[in-house]
Ligand code: SF4
């Protein structure tokens with residue numbers, strides 16, 4: 001039985017235990033890397049983005065009409081003898097299925113893999129009613145023997161080693177087995193389950209597609225058990241979510257181009273099976289099967305009408321959002337979902353299993369965008385995760401103190417900046433004059449001591465601006481700087497470096513003093529109203545700047561200002577003056593240097609070897625990938641590729657404070673890769689990443705220095 | 719030439735997932751081939767639902783000389799000792815090395831799902847480039863108001879559920895062979 005913690009303390013304890021499970025750690029870490037590395041081969045010759053957008057479009061068009069599609073499906077399926085039911089919730093679906101079993105004097109039931117049946121806890125219900133239920137998918141059978149829920153939507157037993165599986169099988173078969181040999185273990189399942197198939201009275205399956213215009217189910221599988229489950233027993237019952245309805249075969253064939261590739265790295269699975277109606281069954285009096293399909297609503301139909309969350313119904317359960325998630329790869333699916341696992345699990349749990357089961361897990365997201373990039377149906381998963389959290393707070397009707405304070409402070413720029421300045425003073429006892437805080441008070445050191453922390457600058461950039469800034473006669477270009485909190489208050493030297501570069505090229509640069517935090521932290525805390533108020537302040541602050549570009553050194557700010565500002569106002573159905581021109585002018589540093597800045601690129605190569613860390617919000621958020629690497633070379637340095645450059649550093653803003661243990665482990669892997677790369681410098685173009693990487697390397701006493709790209713370029717020969 | 723390329727692509731993609739592909743002349747060659755495999759692998763039983771009565775006679779004769787038991791319908795009761803099956807496939811999909819098999823008949827389903835080795839005969843003229851090319855045909859079958867059971871089959875049954883290590887033959891056939899026939 002699945003028990004998802006409902007309070008943070010229990011959850012953190014479980015996360016800690018998961019991080020200590022060495023098999024889980026190495027298996028999932030390896031999986032995460034291999035999955036990403038194989039992707040180019042898997043997708044060779046396939047236009048992933050084009051097909052993804054097409055599927056998303058198709059799905060969005062049909063989602064509002066699920067009920068109509070259901071009617072059409074039912075009509076067509078009935079013509080071929082299928083009995084079609086609809087269940088408003090899990091309990092009703094389970095009751096319908098148990099009743100079908102009872103009415104037909106069923107004793108034993110075999111099942112093929114179905115996440116929908118996991119969702120309704122169908123096995124528990126059927127067993128309670130006295131039926132013998134056997135899972136026949138290998139992974140599902142393993143977890144059934146272990147009395148656990150799946151830890152991955154496609155590979156349910158990925159958390160178990162061959163030895164653990166071997167032990168389960170030994171118990172089951174009362175014999176000694178060669179636990180080292182996976183092939184032999186698989187054959188044990190084949191041998192043990194064969195008689196079950198032949199004896200069972202009823203087979204239960206799920207479905208990947210319910211094709212409305214013919215009343216056909218489409219099932220995508222590899223093992224062949226589903227084919228037996230749907231063929232051998234005289235009764236077949238399929239439990240299908242309303243979201244599996246598609247209008248026609250064409251739509252399914254399009255989805256089929258991405259589903260197996262994304263799920264298991266196959267161009268197509270071993271079996272794609274199309275089943276319609278009461279097929280032949282030679283051991284019944286009328287030589288036909290009994291065929292039932294139960295369509296499950298359980299919140300889907302109301303989701304389909306939700307302007308924000310309806311896109312979560314696009315999900316085709318490929319499981320990839322877990323595969324690439326840096327958190328999943330550290331803690332595994334039992335700690336990263338309730339029944340549904342991974343990014344989509346953090347969302348759907350609220351709607352299918354209630355807020356109590358989602359309350360703590362929904363906070364465990366870095367907003368690294370890896371899931372969004374991989375999703376074959378283009379669901380904006382990180383955004384919806386935050387929206388889900390906001391929804392839970394709304395349903396609760398009360399906010400955590402942290403949110404209340406954050407909202408009060410951040411809405412008021414002067415108060416916010418005053419408090420940051422104060423923290424400079426508060427830090428003094430710990431800094432001992434150094435630019436980094438290396439030792440925290442002991443009660444914090446244990447969890448948070450994995451990185452040195454930066455010091456709040458004595459004088460923020462805004463206070464130095466007037467002195468630093470020179471008026472430029474006949475400027476070649478006019479830009480304004482959007483500093484963001486990190487540059488303004490922690491790393492003003494990065495802002496200074498930018499100003500030097502700009503002034504060298506006769507670019508006039510403005511700094512509107514009313515600008516404030518971009519608002520991303522508010523959004524991450526699901527403080528939507530605060531995020532919106534902050535957005536308005538910034539739009540207003542830059543409204544009168546007669547500039548061509550608004551440059552920012554922070555990748556997170558850039559992607560938030562460009563994408564989230566539009567989302568925030570679209571969702572609120574508002575269109576404030578200046579929004580469009582503001583977002584249009586925002587440009588990240590690397591793109592600005594690449595596209596706008598007059599570069600001289602005939603420079604000799606300096607000896608220094610530079611590794612690059614790709615910030616999440618730059619490489620995935622803004623799709624800026626090649627430019628920073630090219631700039632390193634153009635500035636005369638040698639760019640040294642390192643492993644997993646585009647994997648998150650584990651910072652995620654306040655994430656690293658809320659979940660320090662996971663942040664530490666993600667950072668560790670990152671830094672191990674950097675140290676293995678032979679680089680002397682590590683460069684990135686986001687001050688948040690600088691903070692995390694520099695703090696981590698400093699703690700390791702590594703000789704590798706961390707810089708913002710702007711610092712490298714201003715030191716280089718550009 | 720076009721046709722040759724298609725066969726090449728089909729063969730290459732099928733072999734990439736472990737399917738054994740052989741080009742041969744006609745169904746009788748495929749029957750000989752099946753008997754040969756049965757012999758080589760020391761198999762005892764064979765079924766071939768859906769074949770013409772002429773082909774069935776040929777097989778049952780061969781079985782006698784090869785000491786193979788020819789399993790007659792219904793297969794259900796004999797499924798637990800079914801070793802090798804020979805059936806027709808309806809179409810081939812070159813892009814993925816896939817067979818499309820309409821198996822409304824329970825016998826064909828059992829033969830293709832429960833045998834250790836499944837050998838499918840596919841006339842080369844039935845090879846298409848991709849699923850789009852057979853979409854219309856499949857759609858027509860499914861839109862019939864009668865029950866139907868059709869499948870795309872690509873390679874043998876497989877799993878990676880234990881430590882993500884690929885293992886072949888978990889519940890379905892351990893081997894899939896395709897006899898590409900020049901004459902149908
Ligand atoms: S945004 Fe990153 S951390 Fe959050 S669920 Fe997606 S992959 Fe995981």
Ligand code: SF4
Pocket residue numbers: 314315316317318319320321322342343344371374375376377378379381
């Ligand atoms: S949300 Fe997207 S990536 Fe995740 S399982 Fe669903 S389809 Fe796959």
